[in-house]
Every structure is written in structure tokens, then in C-alpha cells.
Amino acid sequence: MTVQQFAKEIRRNTLRCLHSQGSGHVGGSLSIVDALAVLYSRYMHVDPHDPRMADRDKLVLSKGHSGPALYATLAIKGFFPAEWLDTLNKLGTRLPSHVNLNLTPGVDMTAGSLGQGLSCACGLALANRLNGIDRNVYVITGDGELQEGQNWEGAMFAAQKKLDSLIVLVDSNKLQIDGATADVMNVEDICAKFAAFGFDAQRVDGHDYEALDGAIHRAKIAKNGKPQCIVMDTVKGKGVSFYEAMGAGVHSTSVTDEQYEAALNELK
Ligand SMILES: Cc1ncc(C[n+]2csc(CCOP(=O)(O)OP(=O)(O)O)c2C)c(N)n1
Numbered sequence: 001m002t003v004q005q006f007a008k009e010i011r012r013n014t015l016r017c018l019h020s021q022g023s024g025h026v027g028g029s030l031s032i033v034d035a036l037a038v039l040y041s042r043y044m045h046v047d048p049h050d051p052r053m054a055d056r057d058k059l060v061l062s063k064g065h066s067g068p069a070l071y072a073t074l075a076i077k078g079f080f081p082a083e084w085l086d087t088l089n090k091l092g093t094r095l096p097s098h099v100n101l102n103l104t105p106g107v108d109m110t111a112g113s114l115g116q117g118l119s120c121a122c123g124l125a126l127a128n129r130l131n132g133i134d135r136n137v138y139v140i141t142g143d144g145e146l147q148e149g150q151n152w153e154g155a156m157f158a159a160q161k162k163l164d165s166l167i168v169l170v171d172s173n174k175l176q177i178d179g180a181t182a183d184v185m186n187v188e189d190i191c192a193k194f195a196a197f198g199f200d201a202q203r204v205d206g207h208d209y210e211a212l213d214g215a216i217h218r219a220k221i222a223k224n225g226k227p228q229c230i231v232m233d234t235v236k237g238k239g240v241s242f243y244e245a246m247g248a249g250v251h252s253t254s255v256t257d258e259q260y261e262a263a264l265n266e267l268k
């Protein structure tokens with residue numbers, strides 16, 4: 001499967017998952033699909049048959065409300081049966097709307113309360129070093145999420161401890177829950193901010209597979225004592241025209257039978 005096909009399959013399954021609930025975090029799930037496709041096809045050293053393998057790469061989905069995109073990815077990778085995707089948030093489900101490491105095979109950190117994932121990832125990266133494990137810890141944060149001050153405590157800690165196995169991917173889709181990030185509380189220049197905190201920072205088109213691949217590769221091989229940041233310019237709702245066109249409204253929205261069918265038609 002090419003990375004393009006993988007990404008389409010993730011988008012289809014993300015919408016399948018959201019459709020099972022009838023609504024949910026459509027926009028921020030679709031905006032990270034291409035990053036997940038590159039990570040899980042080319043970088044993540046994981047074993048679907050041994051999800052807790054000590055010697056694995058880890059992903060902290062700090063913007064935990066985008067769980068459906070991660071679930072879609074993990075289902076395709078074989079971490080659990082695809083039928084689980086039809087149970088989003090249902091009573092007794094293993095797939096809660098916000099990621100939970102105790103419920104879902106392949107989920108490495110619980111998240112949902114925004115702002116905490118980078119700190120958690122610092123702990124995971126430091127623990128790897130103490131245990132002699134040479135693997136990467138990836139974090140995906142939202143752009144709006146960076147308004148949470150705890151991120152910058154985590155960033156300081158990462159630089160202080162020289163956590164160069166830590167790779168932060170910022171999903172810069174320019175929107176948060178109820179408007180444009182620039183209008184609510186501007187977080188730009190994100191690259192310059194991370195660089196000022198001691199990171200190597202790059203900025204790429206978050207829907208360009210080869211650009212993403214190049215940035216992740218550079219971050220992975222840097223090993224220069226600096227934590228790594230990749231700001232991804234993305235589109236909320238990416239891949240489905242009518243979701244892309246919704247603006248901030250796509251943050252949490254419906255996936256009706258009609259919308260699901262129309263979206264699948266676009267994702268053939
Ligand atoms: C601490 C905290 N405050 C508020 C929320 C509610 N909330 C969920 S998503 C969201 C918007 C986040 O915006 P952004 O980080 O840009 O995410 P994305 O655009 O990728 O969906 C908010 C405010 C939350 N989950 N956690």
C-alpha cells in the first residue's frame with residue numbers, strides 16, 4: 001500500500017468511526033491523517049501483536065480529541081479488529097472519543113485535557129534514556145492547544161534534559177474550537193517559539209508526504225542534544241471538500257448517513 005492509499009484508508013476509517021457516533025471531532029481528526037500515514041508507514045517501530053513492547057516508538061496524541069484518526073490508523077495496522085471502529089464512545093467501548101492508554105491497544109498515552117501531552121512525552125523520553133532504550137517519542141499537539149502554558153514548561157524541560165529523541169509535531173490548522181487561533185490568542189511564530197526554547201524547529205506542508213517524510217527523517221537523525229519540533233501547516237477537515245469548507249464549524253460536527261456517503265465518494 002502506498003502512503004497515499006494508506007492515508008485515504010485512514011480517512012475512510014476515521015469517518016466510519018465518527019459516523020458510528022453520528023458526530024464528533026471531524027476537523028482535527030482529518031488534519032493529522034497525513035502525518036499519521038507517514039509515521040505509521042515509515043517510522044513507527046511498533047508491533048500490533050505486542051502493543052506494549054518496551055523497545056517501541058511511542059506516539060502521544062496530545063490533542064486527544066482526534067482519537068478517531070489514530071484508531072483508524074491502528075485498526076489498519078492490525079492492533080484491533082476494524083469492527084471496533086463502529087463503537088466510538090458507546091457504553092463498554094474500547095474506543096473512547098478521547099484516547100485512553102488503558103483501553104486501546106497501540107495508544108501510548110491518555111489525553112484529552114489539552115496541554116499535558118508534551119510533559120507526558122518528556123517523561124517517556126527520559127524513561128527510555130534511563131532504561132537504555134534508543135527509540136523516538138512523537139507528540140502531536142494542536143495549534144490552539146499551544147495556548148496552554150504547560151506546553152512551555154514541557155519544552156523547557158525537554159531542552160534542559162537534552163531529550164533529542166523527542167519529536168513534537170504541531171498540527172497548525174489555524175483553527176481551534178470556536179474560531180481562528182490567530183483571533184482567539186495568537187500562537188505564532190510557533191517555529192521561532194520552539195527554537196527559542198532550545199528546539200530544532202522546522203515547518204512543512206502537513207499534507208505533503210515527502211515534505212513530512214524529510215522533516216521527520218531530519219528530526220530523527222539529528223541526535224544533537226536538542227528536542228525536535230515540526231510545525232505542520234494543515235487544513236482542518238482535510239480530504240473532504242464540504243468539511244474543509246466549514247471553517248471553525250468543522251471542529252465538532254455531524255457525520256450523517258448522507259455526509260458519510262458523500263465523503264466516501266470523495267475518498268475513492
Ligand atoms: C484543558 C482543555 N480545555 C478545553 C478543552 C476543550 N477542547 C477540546 S478541543 C479544543 C480546541 C483545540 O484546538 P486545537 O488545539 O487547535 O485542536 P484542533 O484544531 O487540532 O482540533 C478545546 C478547547 C479540552 N479538551 N481541554
Ligand SMILES: [Mg+2]
Nearest residue numbers: 143144175176
Ligand atoms: Mg487547531
